[in-house]
Amino acid sequence: MVDPEAVGVCSELMRKQLMGSDVKGNQCRLMLVKNEAKKMMLRVFEKTERGIGTDGLKVSVYGQDGEVYEMMLKMWNKNTVPVLTSSVWNKFVGDYGLMKHSDFLTIWMFRHIESRKICFAIDSKRFTSITKKLSSRISKLVFD
Template sequence: MCTSTSDVEAAYILFELSKHYKKQSPKENPIDHEVTLQASEGHQIQPKKRKADKNQYLNQTNQPMKKSALEEDDSEETLIKLLEWKKIKPDFGDIIIHVANEGFSEPIRKQLRESDIKNDQSRLMLGKTLVRTRMLPLLKDSEISCISRGTEGLDVSVYGQDGEVQGMKFKMWNVDTPVLTSGWKEFVAKYDLMKHCDFLIISMFRHVESGKICFAIDSNTRFTSIKKPVSKRISKAVFENPN
């Protein structure tokens, strides 16, 4: 089969055009590939970043507030109120007729705390130092032995401000902590006592007839504006310093 000149020229032209086409064929763009890879990696990393941000937020929001801001009242307003209350003499009403010649002990003033009214505690905690200096001098040696840690405690009569009597135990609890217990829960219920806002004045005396140790509790003071335990500064000024 013979090939004409025109066919040869046409074939040559097609060959040259194919070479030119290969030279002009675009190569893979490394920049575009890098951008694609970064986008793919970003898609994988982003959820982890959101999770980390969420955990950081939770850690911040779950951080406890400072104890002084959350749990204590250190305001000047509260200090002034309680210093004025400290000047008021306790009102034990007709209880005075039951008091022996020795009279009342120097009173202990106290803010009711949450632990003082919890059902599973069922005790009124009294300050160790104040009990030692103001109340123990009224006790006989045999009575002091009865309240020592590990004993059942001393049977006492506790008078409310209305003259009603509640039997209780006076004893040392835990590490020589003086408490009134075994009847204290009933006293709380009777006078509807509340934590933080209720303030007590507590005195010890010996009954004029029986000679037994008794307590008188004036629980008439309630400051509805006080909703937290008072600070150490206020506690020292109001409860620890002499009246």
């Protein structure tokens, strides 16, 4: 849980069903939803941060219990989706026991009011009856 006193400018929520590549040990990354991630960045980033590119930007990621994980927000190339990446992502997956398809993430971005650092907060909800990727039609109904 994030201390509300630490939150400056913040984005709207993004929701994402975890896919196999998001939890696969050799991938070390969470792929974000492209259009929603861009909206988040426009809301929270300052002009100098808008072009994160392939070099990336160091960010803090808060888990649901308030533990902080240091990661990078970056693009693989200019046409890909943004990703949160680091070997620490695998620790995050393990610490919260995240599972493909059954776990749905709620993600939001904010600027820390004191450090001015870009941060993410991630919470998860498990639906054990869901064992495969939801169709885009059903995902839209569920997440809208």
